[in-house]
Amino acid sequence: MSKTRRVAPFLDKGGTGKTTTTAHLGVALVEQGYDVLLVDLAGKQGDLSKHFGEWDRVQREIADGDDWPNVSTVFQEQWDAIAKKLGEQAVEDLIYETDEGVDLVPSHPGLDSLDGELGQIDDVQDRYSRLDAFLTEYVDPLGYDVVLLDLPGLSNNVTYNALWAAKDVLAPVEMGPFESEQLATLRDDLGKMRSNLGVDVRLTMVVPNKVDTRTNLTEQYLERFREEYPDTIAEAYVPASQDIRNAAEQGQTAFALEDPSKTAREAREAYLANAEALMDRLDGGETP
Numbered sequence: 001m002s003k004t005r006r007v008a009p010f011l012d013k014g015g016t017g018k019t020t021t022t023a024h025l026g027v028a029l030v031e032q033g034y035d036v037l038l039v040d041l042a043g044k045q046g047d048l049s050k051h052f053g054e055w056d057r058v059q060r061e062i063a064d065g066d067d068w069p070n071v072s073t074v075f076q077e078q079w080d081a082i083a084k085k086l087g088e089q090a091v092e093d094l095i096y097e098t099d100e101g102v103d104l105v106p107s108h109p110g111l112d113s114l115d116g117e118l119g120q121i122d123d124v125q126d127r128y129s130r131l132d133a134f135l136t137e138y139v140d141p142l143g144y145d146v147v148l149l150d151l152p153g154l155s156n157n158v159t160y161n162a163l164w165a166a167k168d169v170l171a172p173v174e175m176g177p178f179e180s181e182q183l184a185t186l187r188d189d190l191g192k193m194r195s196n197l198g199v200d201v202r203l204t205m206v207v208p209n210k211v212d213t214r215t216n217l218t219e220q221y222l223e224r225f226r227e228e229y230p231d232t233i234a235e236a237y238v239p240a241s242q243d244i245r246n247a248a249e250q251g252q253t254a255f256a257l258e259d260p261s262k263t264a265r266e267a268r269e270a271y272l273a274n275a276e277a278l279m280d281r282l283d284g285g286e287t288p
Helices: 018-031 047-051 055-064 079-086 111-119 124-142 157-166 177-197 216-228 242-249 262-282
Strands: 005-009 036-040 103-105 146-150 168-173 202-208
Touching: 005 018, 005 157, 005 262, 018 036, 018 047, 018 146, 018 168, 018 242, 018 262, 036 047, 047 055, 047 242, 079 124, 111 124, 111 157, 124 146, 124 157, 124 177, 146 157, 157 168, 157 177, 168 177, 168 262, 177 202, 177 216, 202 216, 202 262, 242 262
Parallel strands: 005 146, 005 168, 036 103, 036 146, 168 202
Antiparallel strands: none
């Protein structure tokens, strides 16, 4: 059984394209022959489920009371007892198969109260390591090559659980001054996690996202990111594409479009190149 790699796409800001990046990188990795699991921790809105046309199914199960166990359950102290009682079915019930080859653990309304529940745990290691324990004990044995963790757009106890579990962080970032500050803050915060918590978490890849090179200012920021993050900048930037938004509204990624636009084709090529480079880095490439 191969090692399961874990990656957390994250930036402490909403709207940077974390979910879109998670979905498209996941499919790009599948296109390259990897078995991929996506875990949606970004909140009850379920954007990752919507990306793969699973939102209605998830909502039906919630309405019918068939939504237990769910992704928030695995953080509970009672999870081991639940898993022992339900056996293999406990984890199998969490995972959805999608039409685009990736498997998915969808989000759940229980995530909304999870930050507060974790905050009541006094032991810091216990508070931040529960997701890591679940993935190690119950998901790694399933044999996935890669697990991608989709996070909320803010730093909270759920986020820190995912960063702790993943160790490798991928930052989708738009070209602008505020985003540049956020990326610098993320780099500093990961350094503090290493120092204060003793967890070897690192910024593995910076992905310029929604890039419109028709403007000089965008080109300037793209060059600035390349200079400031020479060892972590992605192989390719992801261009802005209305087709990607349209595909998401249709419950699919740009990889599933039958007649993609030029920008959608360029985005797919960028995700494929970045997926290949990401695997190289996860399998031994040194990054700061």
